[in-house]
Amino acid sequence: MIKRLACASLVALLVACGSAPVAPGFYRVERGDTLSKIARSNRQSVQSIVRWNNLTNPDSIEVGQVLRVAPPGGASTSGATRSNGGVSASASPRPAPASExxxxxxxxxxxxxxxxxxxxxxxxxxxxxxxxxxxxxxAAGTPVVAAAAGTVVYAGNGLRGYGNLLILKHNAEYLTAYAHNRVLLVKEGQSVARGEKIAEVGNTDTDRVMLHFELRYQGRSIDPSKALPPR
Structure with a gap:
């Protein structure tokens, strides 16, 4: 049971910044939430929440994303109209401003x-x-190597849509994730060197053979190509 709980918390590193309590006036998006539901629960309008969080794509919010649901600095919300349109929690093009x-x-x-x-x-x-x-x-079986030295904080297939997944923690700010592997060659808690083989390319939980690779900075997705050498 303890190990299962630990694994669940580590998977959350990929999904969001974590599950720490949010500050008053903020709300962490949960599975099944919609923007209109969040607005109704907090007696706000959808437009206000979109504006306070600079949501450039209000048609999409992310599970685990922290949204401001109260006026910043006590600003008035008068003049905003409520919307009945629902938005399924999925992915956000830009992280919303939050507290911690x-x-x-x-x-x-x-x-x-x-x-x-x-x-x-x-x-x-x-x-x-x-x-x-x-x-x-x-090709299936192509070696997957650690993009940088780090520690394996998750190895498993408990996160839907990622198949056999590895998450490496490199320091207090950076994580990398390696998804859809055919086989995992390292275990949780294991230290790995830069360039060490950690898995093999596969097609678990996807319709083609490939490696899905993510880089996370303080829990937020950033473009990994900016940290990779040119090809």
Whole structure:
């Protein structure tokens, strides 16, 4: 039971910044939430929440995302109209401003240097909304290597949509994730070196053979290509 709870908390590192309590005036999105439901629960309008959180794509919110649900600095919400439109919790193109969970809009470019986790062709790039990482097409069984030295904080298939998944923690701010693997070659708690083989490319929980690779900075998805060497 203890191990199961620990694994669940580690999976949450990928889904969101964590499950720490949020400050008054903020709300953490849960599975099944819609923007209209959140607005009704907090007696606010959808438009106000969109404005307070700078949601450039209000058609999409992310499970685990922290939203401001009270006026900043006591500002009035008068003049805003309520909307009945619902939005399913999925992915957000830009993280919403929050309290202790808020992350800078971009990570320092030189803060971490990665190597390519697999040889192959990039078939999908990061856009922050529909793609939170990059997809690398490669033959089944192609080695997957650690993009940087770190510790395995999750190894399993408990996160729907990722198949056999590895999450490596590199320091207090950076995580990398490796999804859809055919086989996992390392275990939770294990330290791995940069370039060490950790898995093999596969197609678990996806319709084609590929590696889905993500880079997270303070829990938020950022473009991994900015930290990878050019090809």
């Amino acid at each position: 969970d808020s992350a800078p809009s971009s990570a320092p470019a030189s803060a971490i240097s990665l190597i390519w986790p697999a040889d192959g062709t990039v078939i999908r790039r990061f856009d922050g909304a529909n793609s939170k990482g990059i997809d690398i097409s490669a």
